[in-house]
Amino acid sequence: MFAIEKLILWIPALPLLAALITALLGPKFLRSTCHIPAIIGIGASFLFSLLLLTEVRREQDAAPPGGFERIVTVWNWANLNDAYEHAEAAQPPRAVPLRIDVVMRIDALTSMMLCMVTSVATLVAVFAAGYMHGDRGYWRFFSYVSLFVFSMTMLVSVSNFALLFVFWEAVGVCSYLLIGFWYEKPEAAAAGKKAFLVNRVGDFGFALALFLIWTTYGTLDFHDSQSVDSIASNATAVAADDSLIAASVANPGTSGVLGKARIASGGYVGGAVGFVICALLLLGACGKSAQFPLHVWLPDAMEGPTPVSALIHAATMVTAGVYMVARCTPLFMASPDAQVLVSCVGGLTALLAGLIALTQWDLKRVLAYSTVSQLGFMFLGLGTGSLAGITAAMFHLFTHAFFKAVLFLGAGSVMHAMGNVIDMRRFGGLRRIMPITYGTFLIGSLALAGVPPLAGFWSKDAVLGAVHDKLHLYEQQIELRHAQGGGAADATTDPARAGIGGLETLTDGQLVCGIQAYGWLYYAATLTAFLTAFYTLRALLLTFHGTERVPHEAHGHAHESPASMTFPLMVLAAAACIAGLFFDQTYNASLPSGQRHSFAAFLASAPQLAAGAVGKTPALDSFHLSVAATSVLVSLAGIGLAMYLYLGDTREVRVLTSLFNLDGVVQSLDVRRVFRWRWVAALDRMARRAGLGLVATVTGYLLGAVLIVVSAPLLVAMYVSPYRLSQRKFYFDELYDWGIVRPLRGFSRLLASADRWLIDSLVNFVGAVPPAIGAVCRRMQTGLVPFYALAMLLAMLLLLASQL
């Protein structure tokens, strides 16, 4: 019906157009109407995305078994086809034509990401029209946001690693610009810089991964250069596999890294190279998606305007890493160790961020750490490497976008009313002042906490269920092996497919390791679910319940936000309510098995998920009652604990805080408490009377020294007490500052002085050479024609003479 090849071009083009219009006309003509082009551009792009989604749904039914994809070549950007093709040497170098096309792809993964990005972006743009009203940089804001939407839509729809990297950086730049949007504020400027620099670390890994992919696979394209559909449809089902293998072997340049032919033939490199590729890709994803150990930038990024936090740092850009890992699933399938690594990073980050979020006072920071934690959940799901886990992770990404956006925008609404105060200690009991914000925030919180039937429950449960399944799968396998009595050594029969197949290729060691890892991760994730429920409700209760307190910055007229801000809140809250139940009906056994989880079924038609090793793993199709019951129980426990602590009298909070702060240690070790001075003085006096003054003094000093030695570790422990660790974010900032930043700065000072004294003088010397030659040469420029003619003639005679 609609030409989807055209749609995919319009979706990024419209925001780009909006960005250009806003940037060019904004400051002079549009002024306070700058939001109009942005909202229209992004909104139209959203409608087109929806159209694209329906078209993809329609067309994927008729697609061949390898999954549905459509490649659109926009233009050939650079073509160095002949780079080394014609080189005439005894050993011709490998012909690796460097051909960078601007290629877009259309498949389920892309269309789903496009819908998510543009829908949230549209609502955030509407919200920002109210939120940013009257800001000096109004046009700048909408120009940046439109540019960001352009970059993000391109990021999810390009079909080439090089371009992915380009737009990966482009969204990074937009993020940098928007974090530092209020660049007069030193914290904002510093936060922007921090985000950019921390991301550089990840991008470095990503770039290395690209180089390695290039040298390993000889191409950076996702897709095959030739249409494989025709080959596959002509061949019979059995022969298809072999012919595709033959094709990919004979023509290594034509099958893309993530193309159907390679997936079908399993032509992936496992072992050390495969692991390193995946680990480096993961490093890149960790940077963009704020995973341990590169998670430190995201909380600081909250210095940017709140709509930006909602759009970029909660819903869209930070999920780019998740998208990338999901897209590269075939690569990760080739390396089970890398999958465990992904899960471990995700689970660790989820737990860590959840612990930190418990004690933060800044409402937006609580939400930021919760974002980090939920992204950790997504990585946990991705790392299971099963169709169920990956689709669950993407489902969590999808629902998280809505409920986290509603939470952030709600926080923005609160900030708007409170005169930009965001410290939860300074306001409270706002539920009567801001009823709509309260209602939507409540829905968002419950969804995040995982209360059924809201969106967060379904997706989080799917992730937990996938981890649980994976664990069971491994356990079954190892039992099977024990029953057979044989090792795994003879299992790797086919070397061509080693590392890409199913469980048979794993060694016993890998299985045991996997069981350990996934087992712990399951418990960690369940604990995190409890923490999530607790800190979310804590933030809600501190902000909206209790006695009504309003900071003086609000100037006494704290009020509900205008309709342009509450409308997006309501829409997002509605989405957060229904999204889960709408897509996930795995509890409904009456439906046929393919339709119970329509989201996962749709996503599974992307070629990277449809075929190959991942396609053979179980899909999301059944409801884990035990897992679901556990997660509901823990989330209800978290909610209950938060309500018990923070509703009404908060005395218990103080008790718990002092308990976790190890206040008792301080008190029990305080010298003044242990030795009452009166007693000491009395003892001393008695000793002197007995003529033992010296002994008493020495004993006193000795006792003091022993006390210091004994209590020192405890005093130190006080500084790293659980409460302080959480409050100070596990000292990651300080650790990086002292461990990396300061040594580097010292080293750079050293190098700078070396540069100044050693290199500069050398360069100056070298730099003086060309002018010196020139000074000689220009003497020859006499201006006399006869001399010129003579010089020409002499030069030729000289050349001739050399030939005789």
Next chain:
Amino acid sequence: MVDGTTIRLLSSEIVLLGVLAFLFLAGTFVRRAHGWWPVFTALAFAALLAIYGFVDRRFADFQISDSQGIVLNGPLVVDLFGLLLRQFALVIGLLLALLCWRRHEEELTSERMGMIVALVIGLLIVARANDLVLMFVGLETVSIPTYVLMFLGRRDRGSAESTMKYFFLSVFSSALVLYGFSFLFGLGGSTQLVGAGGIQEGVARAVAGSPASPLVPLALILLLGGLGFKITAVPFHFYAPDVYQGTTNSNAGLLSVAPKIAGFLALIRVYVAIVPERYDLGWQLPLGIAVLTMTLGNVCALWQRDLRRMLAYSSIAHSGYMLMGIASTVAAARSGGIAAVIFYLIAYSLTSLAVFGAFAFLESQDRPLQRLEDLSGLGKSNPLVATAIAVSMFSFAGIPILAGFWGKFGLFTSVLQAAQGAQGNASWFLFLAIAGAVNAAIAAAYYLRLISTMYFQEARGNLPLGGGLGPFATMLASTILIVGIGLFPGITMQRARLADESLPQPSSGTRMRAEHPPAQPGFQDLSRADEGSR
């Protein structure tokens, strides 16, 4: 043999001759409305370009085609190289017509335009000549209008002096070319360059014979000397700084483009075509001259405070870079050197026209733009022109995503290819690549100095901006083209590559290309290339 096909192949030249005649005749009678002559000329070029692109290609060039995709028709050779360069010559003609549209010197405008048309005819002929006589006629048809145009410029002592210098030395160089041609005639026994019984075979015979004929080095050196003048190669470059400095900005623009294109076309059509592969002197000469030329050009440019003198040295240096491509092609025919030279020539010409167009726009009759300091503060007073100049300078310096970068990239790649292809001589080409890289670094110094002058120095009074619409349009169009080619280099690269492959094969005992026949670059291929690039 000359027949109806020849006439058809020469249809563009004939049409332009008609335009030329009209300009001269009508210009005598119409003494007002001078502004219309450049518009008319530009439109004529544009129309011809359109016709050439869509009609001529179909009916004249590729109607007849043999298995090689090359057609020899009497003195003419028809191939994709000629097609691409002829189209480009028309673009250059269009831009030159606009560049020489000078608001403050309107008398003799029709003559000036006529001369530009004549010059473009010369370029068209050179791009397609396969005969010594026709080649010489083409070269002179470029040179003679240039003398006239220079004389029609400013009428002061400096201008007259520079015109005379150029005239005498150019005549001298023509004599050298002719002398070289006569030896080639002696070697081949024919004036035809490529083809059965042509000079290519004669030279190969002479080199293969024992003892080798001493006439071959003589002919090659004379040829390189004469053409070296046109492309300002060291040591035939002496005139360039003096002449550029003495003449007007628009004439300097013309000088930096037209003779250089003609010289490189002739080098490719004559020198590259006839030198047998594996003939060492063949690549040693351009290699040595290339190193000398770029080094001397760049180090001397560092000293200049006079804008045109600096750009003269810069244009010398660019010739040096392009000679790298010639040297690598001669040493290893598959190095892609000619494709790189074509790309670089296009990028260089457009950049040069952008700079001189901007200069011509900024100056006026009484206040010529002469010194580097005159540009100070331009970044604030006229950001658009300053941007155009800055873009051009970045392109000259080879900063990525501008056309100049891809040009240098291609040239260095071809040199490295030659280093792999030319067995035993790899070190020479590695040395060439290093020399080129060092030179590119040196060159950045004076290009960036110009930019810093525009943006970081206080203005010393306003520039008159008296150039009018023509130079401005030249500047704008060229700048857009530089950026466009930089953003989408694939299109031009592909065409340049096809043009390279369509050139006649070098004669050699081994016939390197015979091992795998080239992808028959006929009409079909070109159209497919178009699709691929989109």
